[in-house]
Amino acid sequence: MSNIKRDIMSLELDALTQEMILLNEKKFRGIQVFEWLHQKDCFTWKGMNNLPKALLVKLEEHAYITEMQMVTKQTSGHDGTTKFLFKLYDGQMIETVLMRYDYGNSVCISTQAGCRMGCTFCASGLNGLERNLTTGEMLRQVYAVEREIGKRITHVVLMGTGEPLDNYDAVLGFIKIITHDKGKNLSQRHITLSTCGMVDGIRRLASEKLQINLAISLHASDDELRKQTMPIAKKYSIDEILTACEAYFISTGRRITFEYALIAGHNDHPSQARALADLLRFRKFKCHVNLIPINNVVEKAFAKSNQKEVARFRDILLDKKVETTIRRSLGTDIDAACGQLRFNAMKK
Ligand code: SF4
Known part of the structure; x- marks a missing residue:
């Protein structure tokens, strides 16, 4: 065996049982370790009290359990939304947000540090990419929040810092482990992956035949406007993204969500609402538009559209029979803009 310690939390069950065989152990020990980590929230070797001592010694020698420390926690006095800042083993900080709904507890996790x-309206990309998160670091965000509130997390949104499809394999591992029946057994339908429109990744995801929800951060109704705020638009056109979404819908049957952050004077004109409706309404997918009044980011010169403009934008889409809702702004009294809490912490 190599001297490099294995990241045990990131291993899917098959890989974990293979690991046991390499350690000259029976396969079922892999299931036991998997259950300790992913069902019973045990993150120390000594807590795994049905494993023989000799195995625990081997595990300690050959593997490590992902560590993460909670640095701060801010809860909104308005709606109970809680934003957590976690510190990773190498000093990187990541954000995780808990949103409480009537239907359950939803956690928005980060997939990269x-x-x-480089989307210009977003605080997460202000310092570029530091590194990808591991599968274990994504899982620990969910487990840490669960432990903190003493309640089950019923929904997960991959919409925090990072582009999930830019960290494809680790994200796929996360989805497989969190939905495993020997783990949290979360329904795939309760997971939403949000992408800025990485077409190759969307197509690859379509081929996995999962049942997760796909959300596209669109934020513009034409390529030229999109290029002004989202550099990815220089690589993939809106038409390419929508064609990939059709492939995703054909493969999964899942309705696609389009996220549209309204920025005052930039993309909130009625003509843009009409263009957006025309883009979406004759496609081979079921879809839904989520209008997001953006949170102001102090470092960026964007302001949110006023309520009247947001309502007018929605009404144009609804008139053209495009299902549309205005997303409730959560956590407006805490550093709620995506990446804001992390950015402020890394500045210190
Ligand atoms: S909006 Fe998403 S993809 Fe764009 S910079 Fe922010 S985290 Fe990255």
């Missing part, structure tokens, strides 16, 4: 996509 920083982001290289």
